Amino acid sequence: MSHTTQDREEKYCDSVVESTQVKKAMKRSADDHNDDNNESPRQKPATEEHSSVVAAHYNHLEEKGLRERFNSPIYYLRNFNNWVKSVLIQEYTDKIREKDYGRSLRVLDICCGKGGDLSKWQKARVEHVVFADIAEVSVQQCQTRYDELRARTRGGRLYSAEFIAADCSKATLRDKYRDPSISFDIVSCQFGLHYSFESLPQARRMLTNISECLKPGGYFFGTIPDAYEIVSRSKKSDGSFGNRIYNIKLLFDVEKGYPLFGGKYDFHLEGVVDCPEFLVNFKLFTKLASDYGLELIYKARFADFFKDHSEKYRHLLQKIVCFESYPPPPGKELIADEKEYEHAKQYWESKENKTERDRIGTMSTSEWEVATVYMAFAFRKLKSTWDSNGKPVYSKPREESQTTNKN
Ligand SMILES: C[S@@+](CC[C@H](N)C(=O)[O-])C[C@H]1O[C@@H](n2cnc3c(N)ncnc32)[C@H](O)[C@@H]1O
Helix, strand or coil, rough: CCHHHHHHHHHHHHHHHCCCCHHHHHHHHHHHHHHHHCCCCCCCCCCHHHHHHHHHHHHCCCCHHHHHCCCCCCHHHHHHHHHHHHHHHHHHHHHHHHHHCCCCCCEEEEECCCCCCCCHHHHHHCCCEEEEEEEHHHHHHHHHHHHHHHHHCCCCCCCEEEECCCCCCCHHHHCCCCCCCCCCEEEEECHHHHHHHCCHHHHHHHHHHCCCCEEEEEEEEEEEEEHHHHHHHHHHCCEEEEEEEEEEEECCCHHHHHCCCCCCCEEEEEECCCEEECCHHHHHHHHHCCCCEEEEEEEHHHHHHHHHHHCCHHHHHHHHCCCCCCCCCCCCCCCCCCHHHHHEEEEHCCCCCCCCCCCEEEEHHHHHHHHHCCCEEEECCCCEEECCCCCEEECCCCCCCCCCCCE
8 A cells, every 4th residue: 555545544534533423432431431340321232243243253263283274375474473473472571571570470361262372471481361252162272272281381381371251342351350359461452352343332341351450561462454454455446355365345335434433344364254343443542542541652564563573583483484485495386376476586586696595585465465454553551540530540650661663
């Protein structure tokens, strides 16, 4: 996408966020904020069907064997997504340890799925993780995988864990923790927050769950589809776009504008996702998050995230095998059709002094097109005091955080 198109989309979203509709919604949000455990009577009852569609979809996702995963048309994309998550986990656990080396870290992994990040938390040497997800079967699989990890760890260091099956956009998670007075150093929500943007009450409940037990100075980070990118790609199509591995179809009338909540679209990704999701207007998300004492410290589309971190985490890119070798080594075939490597071919051909054994790392255009639908973000929890009306007033903790790329 060109910068001008992106800028235009961002300006559009800015103006929407400043609109009366949002101001009213945000005012309601602020008014209700002190009473987060109660559904506001002004809120229309949240629909049950969408949550059950999402839960049923993820519950029925089959566990893939290693061989199947290796032969998947999105093998490198999955690895790349895992790299992004690993980097986020590493970066923010490091940031906490920079200030307090010996601190035992407690984590909430919200929308955890089958526990795709179980071993990442072990590598980050955290103390305790609460895993929560709406899909009961996924939570059971997560627990089984944790038990298997424990067995493999054989008395070595592994965090303790608890598992909660609940709709995190409707339930009060704090009531479900073993210790309701627990406080987290980190909350991670990977590829899941957008499901709560079905309605304002759901987004608020999700943010309450994320923020209420997060310590001041603690971090909330995650990954979501970038709504600006989706809107921009859809404007260049007839409302449905994609390639051989993904397809997105907007399910609302764009002529009437982009809904701030409930901006539903169908997302199909080869063998992984095939269910409706919701656009997250990032400006609105940031504004809403600030009501919960969450200050944005980093955001980047995946392409920029890669630029920001590829140097420091190069070894991990190689270890996780995020890129395909081009030209393919003898006896190996490219994962996609040759025409999806035109960019790599041109670069390869322009390279001087290359030998027969030299290779470059690349990704098929289809996979990269999906990777660049996503963005990563990080917030820091502010310190709270209470005003005379009992409302929280947030301010920065004493030690200022480093802002790397707050676009
Ligand atoms: C794409 S998966 C990501 C799973 C995991 N975070 C990962 O990165 O592997 C999205 C997850 O969000 C969960 N989810 C969707 N809506 C949810 C909700 N309202 N409450 C809790 N989990 C939800 C789904 O069940 C699914 O497991």
